[in-house]
Amino acid sequence: ILVGDVMTPMAAKISEGASIDEAAKLMLEEKVTHLPVIAGDNRLIGIVTAWDISKAVALKCSKLDEIMTKDVITACPEDYIELAAEKMKRYNISSLPVVDGGKRVIGIITTDHISTLMARD
Numbered sequence: 001i002l003v004g005d006v007m008t009p010m011a012a013k014i015s016e017g018a019s020i021d022e023a024a025k026l027m028l029e030e031k032v033t034h035l036p037v038i039a040g041d042n043r044l045i046g047i048v049t050a051w052d053i054s055k056a057v058a059l060k061c062s063k064l065d066e067i068m069t070k071d072v073i074t075a076c077p078e079d080y081i082e083l084a085a086e087k088m089k090r091y092n093i094s095s096l097p098v099v100d101g102g103k104r105v106i107g108i109i110t111t112d113h114i115s116t117l118m119a120r121d
């Protein structure tokens with residue numbers, strides 16, 4: 001099974017100029033806890049998660065740039081799902097934005113996808 005077979009395509013994303021409030025609202029609207037942060041050309045430049053929003057509240061940060069993680073661990077659609085699971089375990093993260101050769105975001109894979117696969121009959 002490949003990442004491209006099970007990922008959520010058209011994942012919710014947020015642009016780099018957005019505020020932390022906007023990121024929090026988008027997470028609620030889209031019912032997600034991970035948002036890839038993109039530049040104008042859909043290129044991945046960071047990731048912000050519910051954990052980072054907690055950090056923003058605790059540390060009273062106001063800019064997305066201050067709380068997002070810029071060194072993003074990603075997956076390719078051609079990767080085996082086992083490799084994606086291994087990366088999430090190794091880095092203690094629960095999602096990987098899926099990118100094409102130009103680092104443009106084409107989807108997302110999360111630990112939810114892995115548990116759904118594991119629970120399949």
Ligand code: SAM
Nearest residue numbers: 047049051069071072073092093094095096097
């Ligand atoms: N284990 C929890 C989880 O998976 O969400 C929380 C710990 S994890 C270290 C939280 C941090 O990981 C956040 O600062 C978030 O921005 C970062 N993070 C989440 N996904 C990431 C990814 N694909 N690449 C790099 N950092 C990521």
